Amino acid sequence: MEKKVGRAVLEVSQCDITEMDTDAIVNAANAQLILGAGVAGAIKAKGGPKIQEECNAIGGTFVGGAVITTGGNLKAKHVIHAVGPRMGEGNEDEKLKNATLNSLKVADENKLTSITFPAISTGIFGFPKKRCAEIMLRTVIDYLKGDTGLKRVVFCLHGASSHEIFSDALNRLSA
Numbered sequence: 001m002e003k004k005v006g007r008a009v010l011e012v013s014q015c016d017i018t019e020m021d022t023d024a025i026v027n028a029a030n031a032q033l034i035l036g037a038g039v040a041g042a043i044k045a046k047g048g049p050k051i052q053e054e055c056n057a058i059g060g061t062f063v064g065g066a067v068i069t070t071g072g073n074l075k076a077k078h079v080i081h082a083v084g085p086r087m088g089e090g091n092e093d094e095k096l097k098n099a100t101l102n103s104l105k106v107a108d109e110n111k112l113t114s115i116t117f118p119a120i121s122t123g124i125f126g127f128p129k130k131r132c133a134e135i136m137l138r139t140v141i142d143y144l145k146g147d148t149g150l151k152r153v154v155f156c157l158h159g160a161s162s163h164e165i166f167s168d169a170l171n172r173l174s175a
Contacts, residue, residue, distance in 0.1 A: 001167050003174045005144040010137075010153050012170050014163040017156040018046040021075040022114035024068070025156075026103050028121060029081035032060045033067070038123040043079060047072035051079055063089070064098030066106045076116070080106050084121030087128075093135055096121055100139040107150060114152040119162055129162055133169035141173055 001012045017025050017039060028039045033055035035044035044052060054069035061067050066082040082103045085095035099120055107115045117136065121127035140153055157163045 001170060003170055005141050005174065006146070006148070008144045008148070008151050008153060010140060010144065010155075010170065010174070012155045012157065012163065012166045014158070014160065015156045016042075017116055017118055018042050018074060020116040020154065020156055022116045022152065022154060023076065023112035024078035024080050024107055024110075024114070025071070025074065025076040025116045026066075026118060026120070027079050027081045028118050028123065028125075029055075029061075029083050031063055031083050033058060033081055039118045043074070047074045047079065055081065064095040064102065066099060066102035068106050068110060078110065078112065080115065082120055084125055084127065086121070087126035092121075092127065093131070096127065096132065096135050097139050100136045101143065104140065104143045104148070104150065104153075108148055111149060113149055114154070115150065116154040116156045119155070119157055119166070122162070129165050130169070133166045134173070137166065137169050137173050 003010045050072040063083050071077050080103045082099040084099045085092040122129050
């Protein structure tokens with residue numbers, strides 16, 4: 001599913017984020033930038049050790065923050081590591097919004113034109129998918145209406161239920 005927002009296209013797709021050929025893919029990271037399981041583990045497996053080496057050199061970032069590395073062996077030239085909140089830590093909605101917004105800003109700062117997001121924090125961090133879809137999509141839509149060089153933003157979702165949740169939210173928010 002696609003929607004035009006500002007000068008960009010916003011897409012919701014069921015896919016494998018490690019196979020995306022956008023300028024950057026977003027890793028749902030932890031604050032230490034250690035590529036463990038889930039999205040991060042898949043990125044580590046396909047991207048190779050260079051990505052973790054660059055993360056180690058950066059050293060970490062705060063919850064709601066985002067940093068960039070190269071994409072290693074991935075099709076995407078870059079990985080933006082965004083640290084989403086764990087449910088129960090407090091102020092989760094604002095932290096998820098910031099992780100999304102800071103990823104978009106990092107993409108613009110690096111003159112990227114396309115970016116792919118996963119559903120940040122919905123895996124082992126326990127964030128509810130419907131709430132995640134509303135927050136992330138609203139943040140991206142608002143951002144794309146402003147001054148940005150981004151031309152394509154993709155939400156790459158694992159599984160039919162996640163795809164449906166994000167598609168429904170996009171239809172509501174872009175109506």
